Amino acid sequence: MDTPYARSGRNTIALTAICLAQLMFALEISSVPVILPTLEKLLGADFRDVQWIMNAYTIACTTVLMAAGTLADRYGRKRLFVGSLVVFGVASLICGLTESAPLLIASRFVQGMGGGAMFICLIAVLSTQFKEGPERVKAFGIWGIFLGFGLGFGPIIGGVIATLAGWQWVFLVHVPLALLTFFLAINSIEESSDPDAKKLDVLGMITLSLAVFGLSYYITQGSAIGFASQTGLLIFGATIVSLIVFVVVERLNAHPMFDFSVFGIRKFSGAIMGSIGMNFSFWPFIIFLPIYYQGALHYDIVAAGLSLLAYTLPTLVMPPFAERLSHRYQPGIVIPLGMFTIGLGFILMRFGASAEHASGFTLLPGSLIAGIGLGLTNTPTTNTTTGSVPPNRAGMASGMDISARLISLAINIAVMGSVLVAGIAEYLKTALPQSFDASQRLAVAEQIASGSIDSLGERFPALLHVDSLNATVESALVHGFGWVMLYGGLGVWVLGAISLIIFGRQKAAQYA
Known part of the structure; x- marks a missing residue:
């Protein structure tokens, strides 16, 4: 023993x-x-x-x-x-x-x-x-x-x-x-x-995975295959069918991995908006931010990593403070407040990125505030999703919370990439010669978005005749990131408002 x-x-x-x-x-x-x-x-x-x-x-x-x-x-x-x-x-x-x-x-x-x-x-x-x-x-x-x-x-x-x-x-x-x-x-x-x-929900797992993969593929590859092409519409249609089948399967399953009835619990639904909001904005943007630091500001890989610390470190120090706020003011206030703070950080980063002498320092205030917002949102969201359901359903609620985060992250990696490319391509309409058609501008925009700026002239020799090419490319990249930051900021504000409304109704129901 x-x-x-x-x-x-x-x-x-x-x-x-x-x-x-x-x-x-x-x-x-x-x-x-x-x-x-x-x-x-x-x-x-x-x-x-x-x-x-x-x-x-x-x-x-x-x-x-x-x-x-x-x-x-x-x-x-x-x-x-x-x-x-x-x-x-x-x-x-x-x-x-x-x-x-x-x-x-x-x-x-x-x-x-x-x-x-x-x-x-x-x-x-x-x-x-x-x-x-x-x-x-x-x-x-x-x-x-x-x-x-x-x-x-x-x-x-x-x-x-x-x-x-x-x-x-x-x-x-x-x-x-x-x-x-x-x-x-x-x-x-x-x-x-x-x-x-319980038994393994194989059909639910397959249909959900196909729906997430299909939507991500459609968004990511849509510009290449054509969003309205026969192939594109077929992929989109299959994605919708997979999603519908998933919902039907989960409703008919005696032991579903997603029990949709918990959305009737307003505290759970309000908190799930926090899970989606964080991964709508903060976490997918961390994938693209190094491209800005290295492509627009010409930071090396270590300097880019150091600059990202301002974005991530507040997420480590804020959770204890967020917990105290939740106990004092309730998650229904703290979670929407956190999402509003994330959005404010994105808007400030947009101004910092478009400053005349942009640098890591001009992005610093927005990065810190976005990180603070994430720290305010994360722990209260996790605790509320699991704490708002009966104990015997806490594991399922936690799984739904994590799934909501990962699904939102996967989809918004694709969406943010598309928004970035679209913003760069929009800037190039007036910056490149008229001889560049829409498909060529899109190809140039995708290469700029990937951070591969040095080899642009090799792939597109006509660009070598563009005056101040480097300045044009950097301006286009900054313009594209402005679109992404605006998308992330406004999007998380909308989700925060939805969360606040849901929590507000729950509070009203308590006093009815």
């Missing part, structure tokens, strides 16, 4: 493994954006490839999210955690060794499947390994620190690794970390399962 000391020591090792896995998952979201301009140049990737390098990971996480929880309950949380860790490590190895953009996208998808399953198992393992009381509170607190550290410091970590060892090691670093985590976990994490685990 284990002594309390032996159990405590094993739990310490288990917590170390859990935190390392959480760190890897977070870094793959926040450290990769800073190397995207480098990948575009070295792998011969175009702007759509750059978007898919990020979106493949996000969509894959969404695909396995709910299924992983059910599989972990049925077959063992430790077993699935270790298996997903192996998948993540092998996929990271392939990501680092590839010299092909399509193979990198495919391996990122596999990596996302491993990462998504790993993430769900982390929460389940924490809940079973650490019992109620101070030990559990401490374990979840430490785990949250590693999540915040990975997301907050990921850009500078990615930049430093890429500078010192090459972009490949942004992925390859996870191989030794995964091996270390594997050996720590194998003898320390206790196996657990649920003998009454």
